[in-house]
Amino acid sequence: MATGDSPAGARRRLRLEIRKARDATGRTQGQVAEALNWSLSKVNRIENGDVTISLTDLDALLRLLDVRDEVLVARMLADARAARKRGRGWWDEPGFREHILPTTLQMLQLEGEASAIRTFNYALIPGLLQTREYAEAVLERVAADPTPQARAIATDLRMRRQETFRSRGQAPQYLAVLDELLLDRTVGSPSVMAGQLHALAEAAREPNLIVRLLPKDVGWAYMVVGTFVLFDLDPHESAVLYREQRVTDEVIHSADVVNAHRAYFEQMWESSLSPEASIAAIEAAAASLRAELVRRR
Numbered sequence: 238m239a240t241g242d243s244p245a246g247a248r249r250r251l252r253l254e255i256r257k258a259r260d261a262t263g264r265t266q267g268q269v270a271e272a273l274n275w276s277l278s279k280v281n282r283i284e285n286g287d288v289t290i291s292l293t294d295l296d297a298l299l300r301l302l303d304v305r306d307e308v309l310v311a312r313m314l315a316d317a318r319a320a321r322k323r324g325r326g327w328w329d330e331p332g333f334r335e336h337i338l339p340t341t342l343q344m345l346q347l348e349g350e351a352s353a354i355r356t357f358n359y360a361l362i363p364g365l366l367q368t369r370e371y372a373e374a375v376l377e378r379v380a381a382d383p384t385p386q387a388r389a390i391a392t393d394l395r396m397r398r399q400e401t402f403r404s405r406g407q408a409p410q411y412l413a414v415l416d417e418l419l420l421d422r423t424v425g426s427p428s429v430m431a432g433q434l435h436a437l438a439e440a441a442r443e444p445n446l447i448v449r450l451l452p453k454d455v456g457w458a459y460m461v462v463g464t465f466v467l468f469d470l471d472p473h474e475s476a477v478l479y480r481e482q483r484v485t486d487e488v489i490h491s492a493d494v495v496n497a498h499r500a501y502f503e504q505m506w507e508s509s510l511s512p513e514a515s516i517a518a519i520e521a522a523a524a525s526l527r528a529e530l531v532r533r534r
Contacts (some may be wrong), residue, residue: 245346245488249470249477251486252286252419252490254313258302259284272301275374286477286490289320324484327397336390344466344479348402351409353469355502359416359451361424362433364395365402366413366448372431374425409469411446414505416456418454421521427526433522441516443461450508463499 266280273294282288290298295317304310328337328345329445337345348354355381356363361375367511372395402408423430441448451459466479478489489495509519 242321243346243350244322245343246350246470247316248286248289249490251313251316251320252284254309255290255298255318257261258285258299258304262302264302269298269301281354285487290317292317294379299511328394328402329406333394333397336394337385340479340486342487344481344486345398347468347470347477347488348398349405350470351468353410353412354416355412355467355469355499355504357414357451357459358464359418359456360438360464362415363413363466364400365399365411366437367395367399367451368429368433368436369396370429371424374429395411409446412502412506413446413448414451414502415448416459417450417453417510417518418456420450420519423526426459427530431523431526431530434519434526438516438519438523441512441519447512448515448519449506449512450515451505451509455505455508459501459505462498465498467498467502478513499524 238484261264265274266284266358269275270277275294279288283290283294292314295313297311298308304313307430323508328334333467360369362371362449364372367375370391372392376391380388380391420434424433437448440446458517463482466481468479470476476495476499478491480487480489509515
């Protein structure tokens with residue numbers, strides 16, 4: 238399946254067309270729900286992209302909204318069918334597919350389609366920037382399935398994500414805001430952390446990737462927001478939010494929630510150290526750890 242035809246992409250296009258068609262009639266979500274004998278939450282979840290819509294329900298909805306353009310109807314029906322499929326990609330390989338949650342699958346598809354990715358993390362280095370050793374240390378503590386085999390697969394999955402991301406013909410812009418306190422938090426061991434910080438500084442020099450540190454005296458105010466990823470897609474209003482917790486993750490299409498997190502990100506971005514100062518701070522932290530390792534010999 239081509240990138241643009243992924244289930245995540247089809248679901249996004251379909252929800253936007255449904256919302257556009259409803260707005261054109263002047264009907265509210267409540268009026269649509271009443272006319273079709275649906276719950277209001279069902280209409281809301283369809284328009285937010287939280288659930289797929291059956292062909293039968295889509296047909297009823299298009300009739301109610303008086304959508305008659307044959308080309309548009311055919312495209313929306315095709316998107317409805319595509320949205321219900323799993324999609325194919327490297328994640329469908331036998332070693333991965335049974336270990337990937339549905340929302341994680343959506344995230345992987347969005348990652349492959351995004352024109353820009355914005356992420357904030359105050360707890361850990363983002364997965365796309367982790368070294369294997371750092372990822373192994375993280376997953377040893379926080380993996381939902383603690384078995385060695387499951388952790389090994391999760392680590393391989395993370396490394397494959399990185400490989401796929403960096404091998405894209407036109408890699409998306411990647412903007413990362415990281416809490417400065419991450420530099421003081423040793424994950425795994427001083428050796429593992431020194432290697433991770435060195436790799437982070439090198440990655441931050443790539444042309445499509447910018448890392449900025451949120452100073453310690455500012456970052457605490459954003460911890461209540463939690464870590465998140467924003468995927469910018471075309472058109473702009475279809476940006477999507479991804480949030481991951483220890484045992485669950487979620488993909489959010491709601492424009493209000495997405496825009497709120499975009500505003501948080503812009504505030505943090507403006508409050509952060511410059512890219513050059515951030516790289517210098519990361520390198521200094523790595524050098525300090527390496528010096529400590531030498532002293533211990």
